Amino acid sequence: MKKVGIIGVGEYLPKKVLANADLEKMVDTSDEWITTRTGIKERRLASNDEAASDLAIAAAKEALSSAKLAPEDLDLIIVATITPDMPFPSVASIVQNALSAKKAAAFDVSAACAGFVYALSTAQQFISCGVYKNALVIGSEKLSSVTDWKDRNTCVLFGDGAGACVLGEVKDGGIVATYLGCDGSNLNLLNLPAGGSRIPASHETVDQRLHYIKMNGNELFKIAVRTMTDAALTVLEKAGLKFSDIDLIIPHQANSRIIMAVAKRLGLTEDKIFLNIEKYGNMSSASTATALVEAAKEGRIKKGDIVLLDAFGAGLVWGAAVIKW
Numbered sequence: 001m002k003k004v005g006i007i008g009v010g011e012y013l014p015k016k017v018l019a020n021a022d023l024e025k026m027v028d029t030s031d032e033w034i035t036t037r038t039g040i041k042e043r044r045l046a047s048n049d050e051a052a053s054d055l056a057i058a059a060a061k062e063a064l065s066s067a068k069l070a071p072e073d074l075d076l077i078i079v080a081t082i083t084p085d086m087p088f089p090s091v092a093s094i095v096q097n098a099l100s101a102k103k104a105a106a107f108d109v110s111a112a113c114a115g116f117v118y119a120l121s122t123a124q125q126f127i128s129c130g131v132y133k134n135a136l137v138i139g140s141e142k143l144s145s146v147t148d149w150k151d152r153n154t155c156v157l158f159g160d161g162a163g164a165c166v167l168g169e170v171k172d173g174g175i176v177a178t179y180l181g182c183d184g185s186n187l188n189l190l191n192l193p194a195g196g197s198r199i200p201a202s203h204e205t206v207d208q209r210l211h212y213i214k215m216n217g218n219e220l221f222k223i224a225v226r227t228m229t230d231a232a233l234t235v236l237e238k239a240g241l242k243f244s245d246i247d248l249i250i251p252h253q254a255n256s257r258i259i260m261a262v263a264k265r266l267g268l269t270e271d272k273i274f275l276n277i278e279k280y281g282n283m284s285s286a287s288t289a290t291a292l293v294e295a296a297k298e299g300r301i302k303k304g305d306i307v308l309l310d311a312f313g314a315g316l317v318w319g320a321a322v323i324k325w
């Protein structure tokens, strides 16, 4: 089996900033509540003419340039997203066309907030067994398009953005282990009810606001802490490593209290946790992706470091990965 590593990173965050103070004018909330309950201060919003593919393409271009590869070098494009431009074709197809990545196969992965780790692990399998050489993995979301801006329980949480990585064969290190999982018995805790084949779009579904994210945050919170802790323990065991070996944990950014509770259970100090939730809120698949990209760009990850990705979301699904940088 070949060793597979991240050889290029890129991101794109829309320019428009929506601060907690702006939300105070939209729903019955406060900067104080949002900050203390979630750790979020502001989030980015894509413009009306930007879809998930536009964010993905911008992040992909930066990742390709950082990997010093041309689009024609790509064999595979996987986009993790739950806010595709349209139900079909895939965002990955749109990205493939925009980049002119002529020889790349392309598909989307739907695994909500764990989507980027699912996509990373999928791409790794293709390269490690020698089927493909280079893969582009993107987490891209325009969650503002499915956010109910009248529901204070959810609208303060989400944002838009994209992060991308190019994967290729490496001599040392790379992805050491991954662990993916699902418990479909709790589908109802976080979903977007209408617009699919179960409840197709109709005037009624629009009137009932069924095209927006519905979430039982309180229940999810407890499961998130438990599941992310277990996923971290399992992937480390698969990697044959101990917690003291971790240089940086890059968790899904749903709530800083969830992240701190997981870190406490794992005995990790604050300097070993990467956070960007304050700037961007929860961007589902794009959260882990941009956090990894920013940690690399900011020099928080150095060559040889052990990085742990740990994500959890709707499905319920979880994904963790250990990477030697």
Ligand code: UT7
Pocket: 028, 029, 030, 033, 034, 037, 038, 113, 152, 153, 154, 156, 216, 217, 218, 219, 220, 221, 224, 254, 255, 258, 282, 284, 312, 313, 314
């Ligand atoms: O990304 C995938 C997975 N997602 C998650 O894991 C999200 C997990 N859940 C959470 O992050 C938290 O549960 C939330 C941030 C969503 C909510 O925090 P909480 O501490 O669990 O609050 P709560 O839902 O228990 O609500 C506490 C109170 C309620 O008022 P009452 O009933 O106690 O009077 C809510 O109505 O806070 C109220 N509340 C708000 N108040 C001001 C809920 N949203 C807001 C708001 N501003 N935006």
